[in-house]
Amino acid sequence: MQNKSVIYAILIFASPTILALAAFPDSFSLSWNQGRGGFLFAMAFIAAELIGLRLVIPKKRLIAIIPLAAIVIIYLISLEFGLRDYLISVAPHFNVLLKDSWTWMWDFIVMAIFFVTSMTILFGKRWIRISPAGPIYTAGTAIILSLDAFFPYDTLGPLQYVVPYLVQFDVFLINSFHLGVASAHANIMLLVGEHGPFALQVFWPSAGVHSIIIYSLVMMAFLLKMNIPRNRKAMYFVLGVIGTIGVNVIRIFSLSLFVLKVSTNVNEFESFHGIAGEIMFLPWLFIFLLIVTSVETKRIKKLEIAKQEHDKNQ
DSSP states (O other): OOOHHHHHHHHHHHHHHHHHHHHOGGGOOSSTTSSSHHHHHHHHHHHHHHTTOOOOOOHHHHHHHHHHHHHHHHHHHHIIIIIHHHHHHHGGGGTOSOHHHHHHHHHHHHHHHHHHHHHHHHHGGGHHHHSOHHHHHHHHHHHHHHHHHHSOTTOSHHHHTTHHHHHHHHHHHHHHTTSSEEEEETTEEEEEETTEEEEEEOOTTTTTHHHHHHHHHHHHHHHHTSOSOHHHHHHHHHHHHHHHHHHHHHHHHHHHHIIIIIOOOHHHHHHHHHHHTHHHHHHHHHHHHHHHHHHHHHHHHHHHHHHHHHHHHO
């Protein structure tokens, strides 16, 4: 039977997201920089890690985090009554270049603080080993949004550095499979397909570089809580990086394929572009974490059985 205190904890964690989803559904988008869709994925991480937890959370600690959830709810409601306008008005004072990323950044900062503070109240310092993925995912998203707000497009050189190589590889795939005519100049692809020519300029967020950062943060926290040898942790981390890069290649390829085969209409392209990344990256991250968990669980069970057999034969 599921621990009721854990269910109550999950409901308290989820209450701001549920309120926002019910009251402001238009603010939820799968695009990482266009809404609160990340709240849903963070809650999925938290629920996945807490469900099945055998720890009994004291009632006093559960009650203690309810005011924190209420503060977040008040913040979300206040945005609709002038707080968002205030954030936008002060953005120029901080040399913010993209105001949308700036305002969404504060949503994720507030949510990350809520998660970390509440986890600390419930579990103490052990929270980093009990349920790190949700808090770290929201904090990582806040970091990426801040980079996008202050250094948009190609102004952040180190993150933009790898983009031309991904673009060149995408052009190679298009021409190799005869899907259209493609050429590359730095981070710009010139595509000619069934619906005419189209110039596609790729910046580091569209290339999925942000997903590498978020993957690294979540995966390091996930591996930290696993009691497995370091060489296996390193192996899983590297495999995940390779897989995430592969997802990013597929992301750029899918954007190109949309232009070549579906439409060159800018509005239609932007709609697809807005969801193409997260709809690929986040399922991949969930599946990879589940695979790692499954493999290690089976490996530990086999080791335990082998140890029991060895002890019997002694």
